[in-house]
Amino acid sequence: MGFDRPGRAVMNILYRLLLLTQVVLIAQAHPYGNHSALHIAEEGDSHSVVARASDSEFTALPNSPRIRVHSSCLSRWNLNQWDATVNQLKAVANYGKEATELVVQILNNNLNNDNPTLDAQQRRMLDLFMVLYGSFMWNDVAAKTREMAIIEGLHRNALEMAALFADGLVGDTVTANWNFFCDESEWVLDPNAPAKTPFWMIKDLPAGPRKQKVSDSLCTIPENYAAGFGGGQAEAVTLTAKHTQGNPNWITFCNGVWAVLQYQTHIWYQPNNQAAVLSNGDFLENMIFNTPERLLAHEFTHGQGQFGNYYAKDIKYGWVDMVQLAIDDNAQTDATKSKPVNNADTFSYWINGVFFNFCNFRSGRCEDVNTAAQRP
Numbered sequence: 405m406g407f408d409r410p411g412r413a414v415m416n417i418l419y420r421l422l423l424l425t426q427v428v429l430i431a432q433a434h435p436y437g438n439h440s441a442l443h444i445a446e447e448g449d450s451h452s453v454v455a456r457a458s459d460s461e462f463t464a465l466p467n468s469p470r471i472r473v474h475s476s477c478l479s480r481w482n483l484n485q486w487d488a489t490v491n492q493l494k495a496v497a498n499y500g501k502e503a504t505e506l507v508v509q510i511l512n513n514n515l516n517n518d519n520p521t522l523d524a525q526q527r528r529m530l531d532l533f534m535v536l537y538g539s540f541m542w543n544d545v546a547a548k549t550r551e552m553a554i555i556e557g558l559h560r561n562a563l564e565m566a567a568l569f570a571d572g573l574v575g576d577t578v579t580a581n582w583n584f585f586c587d588e589s590e591w592v593l594d595p596n597a598p599a600k601t602p603f604w605m606i607k608d609l610p611a612g613p614r615k616q617k618v619s620d621s622l623c624t625i626p627e628n629y630a631a632g633f634g635g636g637q638a639e640a641v642t643l644t645a646k647h648t649q650g651n652p653n654w655i656t657f658c659n660g661v662w663a664v665l666q667y668q669t670h671i672w673y674q675p676n677n678q679a680a681v682l683s684n685g686d687f688l689e690n691m692i693f694n695t696p697e698r699l700l701a702h703e704f705t706h707g708q709g710q711f712g713n714y715y716a717k718d719i720k721y722g723w724v725d726m727v728q729l730a731i732d733d734n735a736q737t738d739a740t741k742s743k744p745v746n747n748a749d750t751f752s753y754w755i756n757g758v759f760f761n762f763c764n765f766r767s768g769r770c771e772d773v774n775t776a777a778q779r780p
């Protein structure tokens with residue numbers, strides 16, 4: 405976190421507020437947010453993109469060949485480290501898919517049941533689902549039907565996330581769907597774009613994605629960014645090259661993110677850590693924030709080439725704002741319009757949160773699943 409942070413004055417005020425209440429700590433613990441494209445005027449379709457250097461600068465990951473890393477990434481971590489990092493998310497994503505299907509099943513089985521008996525595992529999944537995607541009373545059939553519609557969108561994204569790593573979908577690696585790029589300084593202004601509408605593009609690379617210039621650099625969050633943190637530093641930026649065959653998606657990792665990606669989600673499963681998490685009642689947000697599983701799950705959902713109509717945007721960041729988003733949007737019945745379904749951070753918290761089978765996160769803290777199941 406020791407890197408340039410334009411929003412420091414604002415953050416200093418926030419840090420003072422942290423002393424007042426821990427809830428504020430959790431809401432504002434992100435000095436910078438990972439963000440996607442602004443969804444305006446990116447990728448001018450009429451602009452001809454010039455093919456530049458060869459594909460030789462990219463290497464496919466051994467276990468996830470639909471993902472390629474650029475040489476700028478291999479100077480950070482070696483190929484095996486990248487492969488292992490993505491493998492961690494693969495485990496979380498596969499679990500997330502199964503948990504999502506279980507929630508679908510529980511809802512489906514109990515559409516006409518006012519008072520279902522749920523075990524502690526079913527309960528923690530339902531509780532986390534409700535707090536992130538929308539709550540309902542079991543005796544409210546209309547509300548349950550509404551949530552079934554919302555979960556279709558969540559389920560579709562969970563399937564896509566798992567499919568990203570599925571062996572059966574491995575295509576030819578030359579047109580891999582995902583490219584990782586680890587050097588923001590390679591982003592330059594497109595010399596061919598009209599001066600009034602400058603676009604960023606990656607120099608000396610094959611036809612890559614472009615993004616309208618709305619801030620000083622690609623990794624500087626624009627001042628008026630709807631999800632907040634304007635002027636701050638992004639952890640990563642995801643764009644889809646819609647002008648290129650196969651619509652490949654690009655994740656650019658920004659300076660400063662490397663210190664963030666130092667933990668792995670499964671460390672909490674180590675017996676000592678698990679006991680500590682339970683006795684402290686640690687916040688989900690703190691447990692997953694410095695993990696590649698959280699960041700990558702977030703960034704991947706921005707990929708229009710992978711997620712189609714359900715690709716996610718940055719509506720809200722962080723637990724407190726996401727919980728409020730679910731409350732505010734609770735009447736939505738169209739999954740394609742559901743704000744929680746369309747919010748990248750919500751999905752990353754869902755699959756990472758549900759991965760911890762010893763925590764019920766209905767309050768945002770890790771509560772013992774059996775104890776939590778005893779209480780309404």
Ligand SMILES: [Zn+2]
Nearest residue numbers: 438439440718
């Ligand atoms: Zn984002």
